[in-house]
Amino acid sequence: MSNINLFIVGSVGIDxxxxxxxxxxxxxxxxxxxxxxAASFFTKVGAVGVVGSDFPPEFLKCYSRFxxxxxxxxxxxxxxxxxxxxxxxxxxxxxxxxxxxGVFAEFEPELPPAYRSVxxxxxxxxxxxxxxxxxDQVESPDFVAMDTMNLWINIARDELLKxxxxxxxxxxxxxxARLLTGCYQMRDCAEAILNMGPRYxxxxxxxxxxxxxxxxxxxxxxxxPVYTLVDPTxxxxxxxxxxxxxxxxxxxxxxxALRDALVYGSVISSFGVEAFSTDRxxxxxxxxxxxxYAELITMITP
Amino acid sequence: MSNINLFIVGSVGIDxxxxxxxxxxxxxxxxxxxxxxAASFFTKVGAVGVVGSDFPPEFLKCYSRFxxxxxxxxxxxxxxxxxxxxxxxxxxxxxxxxxxxGVFAEFEPELPPAYRSVxxxxxxxxxxxxxxxxxDQVESPDFVAMDTMNLWINIARDELLKxxxxxxxxxxxxxxARLLTGCYQMRDCAEAILNMGPRYxxxxxxxxxxxxxxxxxxxxxxxxPVYTLVDPTxxxxxxxxxxxxxxxxxxxxxxxALRDALVYGSVISSFGVEAFSTDRxxxxxxxxxxxxYAELITMITP
Numbered sequence: 001m002s003n004i005n006l007f008i009v010g011s012v013g014i015d016x017x018x019x020x021x022x023x024x025x026x027x028x029x030x031x032x033x034x035x036x037x038a039a040s041f042f043t044k045v046g047a048v049g050v051v052g053s054d055f056p057p058e059f060l061k062c063y064s065r066f067x068x069x070x071x072x073x074x075x076x077x078x079x080x081x082x083x084x085x086x087x088x089x090x091x092x093x094x095x096x097x098x099x100x101x102g103v104f105a106e107f108e109p110e111l112p113p114a115y116r117s118v119x120x121x122x123x124x125x126x127x128x129x130x131x132x133x134x135x136d137q138v139e140s141p142d143f144v145a146m147d148t149m150n151l152w153i154n155i156a157r158d159e160l161l162k163x164x165x166x167x168x169x170x171x172x173x174x175x176x177a178r179l180l181t182g183c184y185q186m187r188d189c190a191e192a193i194l195n196m197g198p199r200y201x202x203x204x205x206x207x208x209x210x211x212x213x214x215x216x217x218x219x220x221x222x223x224x225p226v227y228t229l230v231d232p233t234x235x236x237x238x239x240x241x242x243x244x245x246x247x248x249x250x251x252x253x254x255x256x257a258l259r260d261a262l263v264y265g266s267v268i269s270s271f272g273v274e275a276f277s278t279d280r281x282x283x284x285x286x287x288x289x290x291x292x293y294a295e296l297i298t299m300i301t302p
Numbered sequence: 303m304s305n306i307n308l309f310i311v312g313s314v315g316i317d318x319x320x321x322x323x324x325x326x327x328x329x330x331x332x333x334x335x336x337x338x339x340a341a342s343f344f345t346k347v348g349a350v351g352v353v354g355s356d357f358p359p360e361f362l363k364c365y366s367r368f369x370x371x372x373x374x375x376x377x378x379x380x381x382x383x384x385x386x387x388x389x390x391x392x393x394x395x396x397x398x399x400x401x402x403x404g405v406f407a408e409f410e411p412e413l414p415p416a417y418r419s420v421x422x423x424x425x426x427x428x429x430x431x432x433x434x435x436x437x438d439q440v441e442s443p444d445f446v447a448m449d450t451m452n453l454w455i456n457i458a459r460d461e462l463l464k465x466x467x468x469x470x471x472x473x474x475x476x477x478x479a480r481l482l483t484g485c486y487q488m489r490d491c492a493e494a495i496l497n498m499g500p501r502y503x504x505x506x507x508x509x510x511x512x513x514x515x516x517x518x519x520x521x522x523x524x525x526x527p528v529y530t531l532v533d534p535t536x537x538x539x540x541x542x543x544x545x546x547x548x549x550x551x552x553x554x555x556x557x558x559a560l561r562d563a564l565v566y567g568s569v570i571s572s573f574g575v576e577a578f579s580t581d582r583x584x585x586x587x588x589x590x591x592x593x594x595y596a597e598l599i600t601m602i603t604p
Contacts, residue, residue, distance in 0.1 A: 185529060185530075208507065217597075217601065220601045222524065225513065227489050260604055295519075299521060302523075302561045302565050302599065
């Protein structure tokens, strides 16, 4: 099992997506697919998730074309996690039309032995007990980032607080940050979350970018303003995946490294939304990334 | 009739404002009050507007404490423009509870003779024909910025397009930009508006900051993340006023000067929302501004 520098745990799914302009069915989706594809431009990444016996072989080929290690992908009898959603006219808000957990309902992330010494870990949005189970299997990671959602804040708060106390960074949106802390202004929310243990709190604002809070200060990174928005699904996962991939590739976890990595997160996710699924990333080149990174830097330099 | 470098045309009003926490009545408001107060930290600014015979003398004292020239403020028999509004729980969306135009309904901006040679002009959100009337009175301004709103796009489109073709910069929010152009993505909207004549288009995103579009590129400036949000009323006007004040003080209209001025816009409006009306600006010092400017720069530097 090749020497990966980062692994991502979360969902692998098959999506049906309706946008303002069209509907596409049976797309490769899930936070692991999006995150690993994005990370693959920076480092050797491994996927940890579960798929059903119906998982199309071409999706695994897609993983391998990105050079993603799939030793941590379990195949179980049953159906792969399926999600169907439709975007509103604004292409931001969306309605879930259907969710079938399938084998994802019984997901128990088991790490391949080679993964236990990996230094960079992204815990996607799964049950906090499963996130803890992953952390219990690793030796001494340098940087663990986690995602979560309203559901776990509401129904599994104690376990969630345990995970939060053991990670280096947590990312949430503003609503989740308020629900978790009872504070209102993001600075107050971030301060309360830093007191729960992590060194960094990232507040995700979708098309408005994100804010990185630490004891040392705040970094504000905008989203790259796209010409073409075909499908925003997975934008946050690509953002996080690219961020972690870039961090892992540099082997640094200081604040300057995080700021740099966030800009790359913004760059990669801006490409990702130009097509459905991971299609745009499939044709993305290092030259594309370099050019857009340079463009984004000129957009944020006073 | 001091030598002003900038004047601002728009509304002068008396506001009743309900926030999540309290209601305050009979506050000095209006785009001219907010804009001029903000601009006054950078340059000598003149106010052009109309008030009724009921306008409280202490509000005029407030203007003079900011050093605002009031030669362009007409006093007419009748009632000053009044606005009452209530903010939602999120302190962003708001409901207008009452609007009484009073003497503002018959407003005809007449410039004092000394204003005709002023080089920097901010046309607040008033009827396009009145904006044109102002432009017809000035000699050869260096930089004219304008604000507008949905109403004029809908009911006075032709006149509005005439104003747009004669200004250097227009600021709108995303909804207005879409309504004006029929485009959707902000880059497409901005391109369409640049084709109408202005050199710059600013897209206002409230608590998410703003985007400055020109033929040369895009500048993205975030809002400063506040600890204390007491009243967001006038934030956009303070932003624009500080921006124009800073530009006028430097006497430059190149893109680098605009970027710098936008950061100051963000700084001043972040102070302004810390209290009702222009109260926070009343106690603001140059040292406060310098410190927050430096802080904001560290927040946007990768």
